[in-house]
Amino acid sequence: MRQDEQQALRELHGDYAQLLWRFVMRLVHERAQAEDVVQETLLRAWQHPEVLAREPSALRAWLFTVARNLIIDDWRSARHRHEFGTDQLPEVPGDDQTERVLDAWLVGDALESLSPEHREVIRQAYYGGRDTASIASELEIPEGTVKSRLHYGLRALRLALEERGVSGR
Structure with a gap:
């Protein structure tokens, strides 16, 4: 210029x-x-x-x-026709829950492959947060049987998850 x-x-x-x-x-x-x-x-x-x-x-x-x-x-x-001003901030996006949902689906699917006895003990212990004595009392089985079913049920669950492509560690 x-x-x-x-x-x-x-x-x-x-x-x-x-x-x-x-x-x-x-x-x-x-x-x-x-x-x-x-x-x-x-x-x-x-x-x-x-x-x-x-x-x-x-x-x-x-x-x-x-x-x-x-x-x-x-x-x-x-x-101008399609945009408008606002004094409110847009929603704050939360954490992506995709992984959590997929993990829950995989675990649920693997749990379905277990025997009903193993599945019930695992469900009460891990999802219900109950101890072996209260599970034994409710199911009317010895506490040692609850511990045994938890041990073998978790082992079967780990194998079922590995078959679905989930690595152990």
């Missing part, structure tokens, strides 16, 4: 930026958007040097018309 062009642009900005900004703010009510419209208007004036040679009243009319048209174009744009 030549020195005289830079000077002309500075003068244009100095003479019209505040006037344009106040005009645009009355229409859009958003500081950032008003600044963008003023900047674009002055840029378009600089890109059309023949406009800068006009009388001040004609130049002013041209600038205000360009600014108004930029605002109207924005109002008609798809962005």
